[in-house]
Amino acid sequence: DARVTQTPRHKVTEMGQEVTMRCQPILGHNTVFWYRQTMMQGLELLAYFRNRAPLDDSGMPKDRFSAEMPDATLATLKIQPSEPRDSAVYFCASGSVGSGGGFTGELFFGEGSRLTVL
Amino acid sequence: DQQVKQNSPSLSVQEGRISILNCDYTNSMFDYFLWYKKYPAEGPTFLISISSIKDKNEDGRFTVFLNKSAKHLSLHIVPSQPGDSAVYFCAASDTDSWGKLQFGAGTQVVVTP
Numbered sequence: 162d163a164r165v166t167q168t169p170r171h172k173v174t175e176m177g178q179e180v181t182m183r184c185q186p187i188l189g190h191n192t193v194f195w196y197r198q199t200m201m202q203g204l205e206l207l208a209y210f211r212n213r214a215p216l217d218d219s220g221m222p223k224d225r226f227s228a229e230m231p232d233a234t235l236a237t238l239k240i241q242p243s244e245p246r247d248s249a250v251y252f253c254a255s256g257s258v259g260s261g262g263g264f265t266g267e268l269f270f271g272e273g274s275r276l277t278v279l
Numbered sequence: 280d281q282q283v284k285q286n287s288p289s290l291s292v293q294e295g296r297i298s299i300l301n302c303d304y305t306n307s308m309f310d311y312f313l314w315y316k317k318y319p320a321e322g323p324t325f326l327i328s329i330s331s332i333k334d335k336n337e338d339g340r341f342t343v344f345l346n347k348s349a350k351h352l353s354l355h356i357v358p359s360q361p362g363d364s365a366v367y368f369c370a371a372s373d374t375d376s377w378g379k380l381q382f383g384a385g386t387q388v389v390v391t392p
Binding site for chain 2 (some may be wrong): 165182192194196203204205206209217252254256265268269270271273
């Protein structure tokens, strides 16, 4: 049963600490996304990669957030230093462009990493 | 700048009746629309989609309608079942930005017996 795996599921940390969230996309998917869900903003796109190359990270606060994909099986989202306003649920999602370049529309989401910054 | 809006934060419906969820968008470049369903402590799961070349797509109990001139889409669930109780997100994208989905704020649906 293919699924997107995220770790940790829950993280409580203090302001100023570094936080790293990890995602294992579904094998064979060539596009990986990081979304953040907050009560105020809903689901917002932070960054995404295609074939491991970053395509768009305009939704991410550049001074403290960084996203990487060191290999096809791992995507990371790092926050340094973390702040209380970063408290949210962070979702990773993966998908694949069809063989004809078509857009199927379906993204597969992980269960999310709930971050609390005190 | 919310380009996808779900103006009803919640909806309560009786089991067996129809649930109608609404979504409005502002970006005329959007040409692909999706609905996702989310249970607590889980990630969103894909429900149904529609391309801008269509005005209706049906999958079992779920039907999505698209009115391009009004920049409006709706999701109909009939009949509603208790397992449909979840948050429903409307999302939109354009084919040049594959996967870069813009989500609405979500509508919490509660199906009562």
